[in-house]
Amino acid sequence: MKFETKIINFFAGCLQIPIPAALIALIGELQQAANGGKVLEVEIKIKRKRRSLNANAYLWEVLGRMAAVLKTDKDSVYLMMLERYGVYTHVCVKPAAVERVKQEWRTVRELGEITINGQKAVQLQCYFGSHTYNSKEFSILLDGVLSEAAQLGIETLSEADKDLMLKEWGAK
Structure with missing residues (x-):
């Protein structure tokens, strides 16, 4: 129910x-x-307001076009964009657990070893997948992707069309 x-x-x-x-x-x-x-x-x-499926579909369409220009796959471009514009948290884990923690996150950047209460740990910067984002977080990601797509010479939505698409979040 x-x-x-x-x-x-x-x-x-x-x-x-x-x-x-x-x-x-x-x-x-x-x-x-x-x-x-x-x-x-x-x-x-x-x-919470749900992200527009149109906005998500458009993000992946643009990632696909970027991947073609960069001669890679769209998942790799997505992870690159998450690292540049995505939401992350810092996590400190035992060295033996680093690889297992990496499997649980969309992308992870190792920041280095640290010592906490005399115990060695590895600090990780862990990025959340965009499916967990609220509309503001997704808007930042989409803006970054569209900006980089434009730098690659990829035609994207006009600012007005993008704003209209993002406003769908408020209507749902």
Whole structure:
């Protein structure tokens, strides 16, 4: 069950969220399952604007054109663009875990060995994949890709068309 609400109350130690009438029958099924010993999984989170599929498709189209000019594949260009314009975090790991951590991230840059409380560690700069980005983060990535594409002589959307495409995030 998934629905949106702007109403949430806390009363007498209980969280209260109004359920849309169309979902009441499903609530009965869930209650029966719980009474029968089943464990229910509940997730409540703030709704975020989703990235436009058109913007994502356009990003990959431009990456493909860049790859053709650079004589490489679009995944390699994507990782290069993530390193230049992407969102990252720093992680310190035991030297033996470096390769395993690298497998979990889209791209990783080793920054070097450090010592933490007398223990050797390796500091990594780990880049998140763009599917995790909010609209501002994705906009920065897309702007960087479009700027580099233009430098390669690749025709891209006009600024007005790009802005219109990015505004779709706010409409969804």
